[in-house]
Amino acid sequence: MSTAHQKPITFRLPILGENTGEPTGAEIDIDAELRKLDGEAAAASSARIDTNHWYDQMVDPQFRASQRGTTTLLVSGLTAAHDYLVKGALSGLGYKVEVIDMPDNEALRYGKEFGNRGQCNPTYFTVGNLVKFLTERAQREQRTPAEIVDSYVFLTAGACGPCRFGMYATEYRKALRDAGFDGFRVMLFQQKGGLKQATGEEAGLAMNPGFFMGILKAIIAGDVINGMGYRLRPFEVEAGATDAVIEQTKKYVYDALVEGRSVLAALLRGRRAFAKIALDWTRPAPRVSIIGEFWAMTTEGDGNYHLQRFLESEGAECDIQFVTNWLLFMLWEGRYDTKLRAELRGIDDARKGLKNVNIGKKLAGLFVADLAIRAAFHTFGAAIGYRGYHLPDMDEIAETAHKYYDNNVRGGEGHMEVGKFILNVLHNKAHMTLSVKPFGCMPSSGVSDGVQSLITGIYPQSIFCAIETSGDGKVNVQSRVQMFLFKARLAAQKEYQELLGKLGVSAESVNAFFAANPRYASGLHRAPHAAAGTAADRLTQVAPLLGRSPAEVRLIEAKMAARKAVAAVRGLPAALGKLRKKIANRSPALFAQAREEWIEAKPILTAKLKQAARARGEALGIVPAARPSAAPQDQATV
Numbered sequence: 001m002s003t004a005h006q007k008p009i010t011f012r013l014p015i016l017g018e019n020t021g022e023p024t025g026a027e028i029d030i031d032a033e034l035r036k037l038d039g040e041a042a043a044a045s046s047a048r049i050d051t052n053h054w055y056d057q058m059v060d061p062q063f064r065a066s067q068r069g070t071t072t073l074l075v076s077g078l079t080a081a082h083d084y085l086v087k088g089a090l091s092g093l094g095y096k097v098e099v100i101d102m103p104d105n106e107a108l109r110y111g112k113e114f115g116n117r118g119q120c121n122p123t124y125f126t127v128g129n130l131v132k133f134l135t136e137r138a139q140r141e142q143r144t145p146a147e148i149v150d151s152y153v154f155l156t157a158g159a160c161g162p163c164r165f166g167m168y169a170t171e172y173r174k175a176l177r178d179a180g181f182d183g184f185r186v187m188l189f190q191q192k193g194g195l196k197q198a199t200g201e202e203a204g205l206a207m208n209p210g211f212f213m214g215i216l217k218a219i220i221a222g223d224v225i226n227g228m229g230y231r232l233r234p235f236e237v238e239a240g241a242t243d244a245v246i247e248q249t250k251k252y253v254y255d256a257l258v259e260g261r262s263v264l265a266a267l268l269r270g271r272r273a274f275a276k277i278a279l280d281w282t283r284p285a286p287r288v289s290i291i292g293e294f295w296a297m298t299t300e301g302d303g304n305y306h307l308q309r310f311l312e313s314e315g316a317e318c319d320i321q322f323v324t325n326w327l328l329f330m331l332w333e334g335r336y337d338t339k340l341r342a343e344l345r346g347i348d349d350a351r352k353g354l355k356n357v358n359i360g361k362k363l364a365g366l367f368v369a370d371l372a373i374r375a376a377f378h379t380f381g382a383a384i385g386y387r388g389y390h391l392p393d394m395d396e397i398a399e400t401a402h403k404y405y406d407n408n409v410r411g412g413e414g415h416m417e418v419g420k421f422i423l424n425v426l427h428n429k430a431h432m433t434l435s436v437k438p439f440g441c442m443p444s445s446g447v448s449d450g451v452q453s454l455i456t457g458i459y460p461q462s463i464f465c466a467i468e469t470s471g472d473g474k475v476n477v478q479s480r481v482q483m484f485l486f487k488a489r490l491a492a493q494k495e496y497q498e499l500l501g502k503l504g505v506s507a508e509s510v511n512a513f514f515a516a517n518p519r520y521a522s523g524l525h526r527a528p529h530a531a532a533g534t535a536a537d538r539l540t541q542v543a544p545l546l547g548r549s550p551a552e553v554r555l556i557e558a559k560m561a562a563r564k565a566v567a568a569v570r571g572l573p574a575a576l577g578k579l580r581k582k583i584a585n586r587s588p589a590l591f592a593q594a595r596e597e598w599i600e601a602k603p604i605l606t607a608k609l610k611q612a613a614r615a616r617g618e619a620l621g622i623v624p625a626a627r628p629s630a631a632p633q634d635q636a637t638v
């Protein structure tokens, strides 16, 4: 309603002690205020709304083949061994490569300064680490940001989410822009092709089979080298002996990757050095299985308060998760999702949809990739002496976890944390399970704080410790770990002492046996799984051999080997049946496809076989020669 024709109504709020009732001239003209607001609202409602979406200017980073000689690829993000070996693999392919050091608290500070608010802790650490590196490099070498942008490319992994992992690349770009490195090239392993079509020039990073094979070799070699370190360090007699061999072996493998020589031969060379490390297998070290968010449990620096080294300094043996396990999980995701969506393939035309995709071939490909990765891991493991490690059965983990955490819920480690914890308890794999949950991580918090509480209630015998990594609070986290480790240490000692009593042997006799039979004390030897602790495993294996002469030991070994062989032969049909079931279960579409193709191929193949048999019979004179068929001429006449 317009009030323009009326006398303005003025009004002044009463003030205590000044309420004289007389106008002062400072009253507000309410009508004028309302008109002003009306005008502003009308202007806002009729303003043109910018519907252009924001997009990332750097989303198509340009790294051309002609820039290879002047551009350094930066790698970082895994363990020290992995980063170093990835550098070796890429150097071997002709790239200039540099490793950025493990993220520290200073990197976290950079991440918090230049990153978005509310990121998860690994994002701050990793993004900040790159900004820190570039800033320090620019300062140290007195170079401008533009020169730095021209000289480096950062290579990293990316994903489409659903957690913040999907935003890493964008987060890197945002922080780099705000830190003054606008236009810095962040490249994902997944990016390929495009550049050549866009610019007519070859892409700088040739993501061909050689590239991926090199990275894969570096990752698996890094895994088995790390595995040897965590397996032997807690039992070494001379502190630092294992680390010295690890450094040596890393160098052998690095050189092999750079020079294009055999990685297996390099690992075999390292194996000889590992075999010489003196070890004390009578220490009942508590075995701690480290699970949780991938980066937080993998990093070896301030990002998890140097967790692995801290546990070892407290006398524990770390059971770590390998990067290979993560690769297997991704393949499992591919198989699982393909099977779920197979029924929809006619209408599934999304970017990664299954329309016009041969499901059988896709599943077969994933299945073969899984087998190939496992085979490569065990081959590298056998070369370095890392025996007796069972790569996780991803189907078993998924089935075990499913009741408590749906397999379709993704992000972070998905159901893996739950499945691994339950299997640790059921198979007595460790004395304690330690879950690392980064601050601000939605998937991992839901699991560690929510689901795992239920699991500990179901398995009260388990020792489960969840920690949150935020960059600060190191003392609190370590003291929490110490509390749980105290229980784990008692459990390990109890297990060992009870075993000594049960087997009727003494610690001295075990020591004497190892001294007389260095084969059993070697770091390359692995006793079969019998208990949660490694020392207890060895004790169980050697107890029947104590006090025997070398000839008797050999006889017992031969008998045991024969018994094992007989059991293996007897169990072969059952094992094959299990394998068949597993394969059928893993890829029903593959089997259906094979059946369909067999139905089509069978008559053709049978006809060809008959034809070949007849020809052979005729040649030998066993079968009378076939009558010549009617001439084409005759047929034409007819």
Ligand code: SF4
Binding pocket: 120, 121, 122, 123, 163, 164, 165, 293, 294, 295, 411, 412, 413, 438, 440, 441, 442, 443, 444
């Ligand atoms: S799993 Fe958690 S910590 Fe890791 S990237 Fe996703 S949100 Fe961040």
